[in-house]
Amino acid sequence: MAPDSGTQSAVHSMVDGKTTPLFTLPARWYHDPAIYEAERWGIFAATWQFIGHVSDLPAPGDYVGAKIAGFRVFVLRDREGRLKAFHNVCPHRAAPLVGDGKGHCDVLQCRYHRWTFDHDGKLKVAPHFGEADWFNKEEHGLKPVRVDVWRGLIFVNIDGKAKPLVEFLGDVPALVEAYEMESFTKTDTADFSMDSNWKTYTDNFVEGYHIPGIHPGLIQAIDFNGFETTYQRNVIIMKAPQKSGSIYSGLWLWIWPNMTLSIFPDGMNTSRIVPHGTRSTSLHYSFYFRDASPEKEASRQSTIKTNCDIVREDFGICDESQDNLEAGIYKRGPLSPKHELGVRYFHDEVRAGLKTQGISE
Numbered sequence: 227m228a229p230d231s232g233t234q235s236a237v238h239s240m241v242d243g244k245t246t247p248l249f250t251l252p253a254r255w256y257h258d259p260a261i262y263e264a265e266r267w268g269i270f271a272a273t274w275q276f277i278g279h280v281s282d283l284p285a286p287g288d289y290v291g292a293k294i295a296g297f298r299v300f301v302l303r304d305r306e307g308r309l310k311a312f313h314n315v316c317p318h319r320a321a322p323l324v325g326d327g328k329g330h331c332d333v334l335q336c337r338y339h340r341w342t343f344d345h346d347g348k349l350k351v352a353p354h355f356g357e358a359d360w361f362n363k364e365e366h367g368l369k370p371v372r373v374d375v376w377r378g379l380i381f382v383n384i385d386g387k388a389k390p391l392v393e394f395l396g397d398v399p400a401l402v403e404a405y406e407m408e409s410f411t412k413t414d415t416a417d418f419s420m421d422s423n424w425k426t427y428t429d430n431f432v433e434g435y436h437i438p439g440i441h442p443g444l445i446q447a448i449d450f451n452g453f454e455t456t457y458q459r460n461v462i463i464m465k466a467p468q469k470s471g472s473i474y475s476g477l478w479l480w481i482w483p484n485m486t487l488s489i490f491p492d493g494m495n496t497s498r499i500v501p502h503g504t505r506s507t508s509l510h511y512s513f514y515f516r517d518a519s520p521e522k523e524a525s526r527q528s529t530i531k532t533n534c535d536i537v538r539e540d541f542g543i544c545d546e547s548q549d550n551l552e553a554g555i556y557k558r559g560p561l562s563p564k565h566e567l568g569v570r571y572f573h574d575e576v577r578a579g580l581k582t583q584g585i586s587e
């Protein structure tokens with residue numbers, strides 16, 4: 227896991243009367259397959275990964291599956307109502323056991339050759355396998371994954387070595403303490419995919435510098451001169467004074483390494499920014515509202531549409547910047563000390579994650 231590094235003063239530290247220059251990560255890190263492979267282990271396996279909400283799997287046998295940087299995992303509610311997580315990889319010949327997203331299974335059975343597992347991951351039956359004195363079912367159960375829940379949000383930690391979840395979340399729990407997240411109902415989801423590296427998109431998410439250029443509607447709703455980006459332990463906080471009451475009137479957070487959480491007086495949204503290769507990224511939004519009644523459906527859909535329209539506006543510029551990151555002309559660029567300290571913070575965490583895999587600039 228990346229350390230809880232980064233303070234405003236560290237970024238602004240003075241050397242010989244001048245502030246330290248701020249530059250982006252090298253362009254190569256946005257497309258080199260070796261960097262992506264190191265990120266899989268040094269960042270995505272090593273951190274707590276948000277995977278779903280407790281309301282996604284209310285009953286025994288319900289599950290949520292996800293593919294995170296190539297790692298297929300799923301969380302299952304067992305017969306006693308506890309959450310269990312496993313690698314979604316059959317120990318026979320590696321087929322996935324369940325699909326991505328929400329589902330239900332009374333019996334955990336691989337569809338390839340019908341091996342059947344208990345909810346605790348033990349192999350129960352390997353049908354038609356034949357007699358083999360060397361084959362011990364005990365040795366071929368599902369590989370468990372660490373799972374924990376914070377305020378209704380479910381996280382998994384693939385390498386099992388991250389700090390306890392609440393500690394990992396750094397200053398996030400304190401920042402959202404006053405919001406009644408548990409009173410919100412998850413009502414909708416929206417999925418997107420883009421042809422950018424996950425960091426190209428994240429760089430975009432953690433700065434408001436691009437709002438005048440890319441978000442013509444949003445710039446009307448906020449006072450751009452008052453837009454503020456700060457960071458604390460494992461979280462970047464964005465705030466914009468409102469010109470009129472709008473969906474951005476609450477707390478707008480990005481949480482290391484790939485989750486976002488925006489809380490408003492009437493609800494919240496979460497998202498996961500998930501890499502599937504050097505330039506394939508998916509985005510999975512969930513929307514939660516205090517009032518989930520049918521009478522409020524139109525107003526909820528209008529909030530969701532406004533959100534999703536703004537999200538989509540970023541994809542074109544990210545994909546085109548990704549082309550240029552790969553083309554070999556651009557090497558790295560300077561970061562604005564006024565608007566891009568969030569980008570700097572994110573990059574420092576990436577540097578720390580990759581360092582654990584022996585990679586540095």
Ligand code: FES
Pocket residue numbers: 316317318319320321336337338339340341
């Ligand atoms: S791969 Fe699952 S039973 Fe063969």
Ligand SMILES: [Fe+2]
Pocket residue numbers: 430431436440441536540
């Ligand atoms: Fe944007």
